[in-house]
Amino acid sequence: MKRLGILGGGESGVGTAILGKQKGYDVFVSDKGKIKEKYIKVLEHFEIDWEEGQHTEANILNADVVMKSPGIPDKVSLVKKLVEAGIPVVSEIEFASKYTDAIIIGITGSNGKTTTTMLADHILRQGGYDVGMAGNIGDSYAKMVAENDFRYYVLEISSFQLDGIVDFRPHIAILTNITPDHLDRYEYKFENYIASKFRIAMNQNENDFFIYDADDKVITKWLKNNPIKSTLIPFSIEKELGTGAYLKNDKIQLTIQNNTITMQTDTLALEGKHNLKNTMAASAAAKLVGIRKETIRQCIENFQGAPHRLEKVLKIHHAQYINDSKATNVNATYYALDSMSTPTVWIVGGVDKGNDYKVLMPLVREKVKAIICLGEDNSKIKDAFGNVVDLLVETYAMTEAVKVAYKIAERGDTVLLSPACASFDLFENYEDRGNQFKEAIKNL
Missing domain, CATH: 3.40.1190.10 (Mur-like, catalytic domain)
Structure with missing residues (x-):
């Protein structure tokens, strides 16, 4: 029986485990972190071996093929060992x-x-x-x-x-x-x-x-x-x-x-x-x-667009709130700012993936009236735009960011959450960030 090792017990890992089991593989799922309860239930249901909180190398290095979740870099030592051992490491796709x-x-x-x-x-x-x-x-x-x-x-x-x-x-x-x-x-x-x-x-x-x-x-x-x-x-x-x-x-x-x-x-x-x-x-x-x-x-x-992508949430006191939490890089935010046609209060920040904010400068000068930083470290954003906008406020929680935006926004303005950054400093993922934004607006 061929053995399938799976690194990562999330959506792609568990899905691959189900298919592997169906195709007659001996399957082992290993996650260095915690596996969500809903995925554990699926693994138990299909009687698939799994572990969490560690990678037991002996149980993975004996595989015929390994499916690696996209979030795991090629440079982690276990992946390098697999490659050295000539064991194919493939994606779910x-x-x-x-x-x-x-x-x-x-x-x-x-x-x-x-x-x-x-x-x-x-x-x-x-x-x-x-x-x-x-x-x-x-x-x-x-x-x-x-x-x-x-x-x-x-x-x-x-x-x-x-x-x-x-x-x-x-x-x-x-x-x-x-x-x-x-x-x-x-x-x-x-x-x-x-x-x-x-x-x-x-x-x-x-x-x-x-x-x-x-x-x-x-x-x-x-x-x-x-x-x-x-x-x-x-x-x-x-x-x-x-x-x-x-x-x-x-x-x-x-x-x-x-x-x-x-x-x-x-x-x-x-x-x-x-x-x-x-x-x-x-x-x-x-x-x-x-x-x-x-x-x-x-x-x-x-067509109804993707959630968290320039998603109109609510109008409050004639100011439009837009959730673009899916903008996890500068280019996505460029598109968002480019499509703004009213004075914009921009909520930005998170985990910076080596961002260069210079490309946003002309749009910020033209459209943004205030910047609300939302992240654990906002220094790059402050350096880039501190002298460009009249008002720049630092916040460390979504409820706080939305309250500040509500105070600043006037009739006809847009409040835009378009972070240009990953969300992992304060949120689980960009969906969680977008949902917290929507929730905070409804609670104003």
């Missing part, structure tokens, strides 16, 4: 894909991948397709493969998950954009991170498709120097294209295989330039799998 013949739409990028994934899934569903949405979002992909027989998968895939692929090959790959992010995991070399993102196309052939942002200089330069085999489908809001999606007279023109759809942009459910691009990418993927024009048009008009 790699492991699960071996057990499905479904058509896969794989979506990666520094920003916009969740929205693009949700929109692509929404269009396929409305088109009557049998589709599962997984990866970095929602349920475990491996668990879905174990329990369903979907014809299509729309997968949101992080660079960490791509680092653990060998044969994974999406029929349609989408790369939304590339900006410096997670550089602490890539030896602070941007090119390592770019190469990681492009792994999504490494096994594609000429029958597959690669949808990408043709306005993104990092992507276009990399493609020029590192050509890929799949058919290129670019999208742009800056230039006209023969194939792909572009803007013309404020309408989206989508041309694929000499077939053109024209879509109004003034009726789009999602606001902001970045969402025009997300819409183009998802629509192109939908067209490639044969969804009808009318369905695509309707779906991009009635």
Whole structure:
């Protein structure tokens, strides 16, 4: 019996354990931290061996293959020992894909991948397709493969998950954009991170498709120097294209295989330039799998966006509160500030992943009337913007931040939570941060 070792007892680890057990592996799940009660119940139900609070090396180094959760870096000593021993260390995406013949739409990028994934899934569903949405979002992909027989998968895939692929090959790959992010995991070399993102196309052939942002200089330069085999489908809001999606007279023109759809942009459910691009990418993927024009048009008009991503919460005394907790890097916050059309009280801060705030300077000068710092260490934010805004306040809890915002915000203002940082100093994750924001607003 083959042995499957799993590092990490979260959503992807437990999902992989279920699939591994179903496929006849002897499975062992090991988590250095605590495993949540709900996951322990699942492991017990499937009679899967597990441990928490430690990694017993002997029980892992005897595996035939190891699935590593995306949060565990390659440089931890146990992973290095596995590699030295010649034991394959793969991601959930790699492991699960071996057990499905479904058509896969794989979506990666520094920003916009969740929205693009949700929109692509929404269009396929409305088109009557049998589709599962997984990866970095929602349920475990491996668990879905174990329990369903979907014809299509729309997968949101992080660079960490791509680092653990060998044969994974999406029929349609989408790369939304590339900006410096997670550089602490890539030896602070941007090119390592770019190469990681492009792994999504490494096994594609000429029958597959690669949808990408043709306005993104990092992507276009990399493609020029590192050509890929799949058919290129670019999208742009800056230039006209023969194939792909572009803007013309404020309408989206989508041309694929000499077939053109024209879509109004003034009726789009999602606001902001970045969402025009997300819409183009998802629509192109939908067209490639044969969804009808009318369905695509309707779906991009009635789509409800991702929670914690520019989510309108409430208006209080004519000031709009917006939850953009999912903005965990500077680029995501750039998009958020760029789409603000009223004076903004900006709540920012958290665990800084080597952020360079300079790119935000013009937007802050133009749109931000006050900054509320929310984090254990706000020194970089204070250094960057202390002389730019009239008012900068430091806070250390969400309730406090929201109360301060409430005092500052006047009629017609926007209070924007867009942290540009990870959430782990004060919160469990960005969802917890966003939910606390919403809760605090309701309690005002």
